[in-house]
Amino acid sequence: MHNLAEIRADLTARLARLAAQVERIEGEQRTPLDDDFGEQATEREGREILDAEERAAAEEMQAIRHALARLDAGRYGLCTSCGIPIDAARLEAMPTAAHCIECEREFGD
Numbered sequence: 001m002h003n004l005a006e007i008r009a010d011l012t013a014r015l016a017r018l019a020a021q022v023e024r025i026e027g028e029q030r031t032p033l034d035d036d037f038g039e040q041a042t043e044r045e046g047r048e049i050l051d052a053e054e055r056a057a058a059e060e061m062q063a064i065r066h067a068l069a070r071l072d073a074g075r076y077g078l079c080t081s082c083g084i085p086i087d088a089a090r091l092e093a094m095p096t097a098a099h100c101i102e103c104e105r106e107f108g109d
Helices: 004-030 037-073 088-093 101-107
Strands: none
Touching: 004 037
């Protein structure tokens, strides 16, 4: 597993990329719809997809902020439910993991 400074840098960089993505999406959402009703239907469908992308990005940003808070508190890598260390392979695959695999199975976020 990476050291905590590398984890913080990776999480912070990912947070910045997601913030830029959300900003881009919000900019696209502000553009007016085409005057043609047929085109509007297509544009609205595209906006629904953008809405879903924005929600997913916002959720990931929240998970990253929580992971950074755990880093700041010295609790990163410990399950927020039971307190045992989260497996290094799990954290490597999912750096924002807040629960050990056992608690994740039990509570299912």
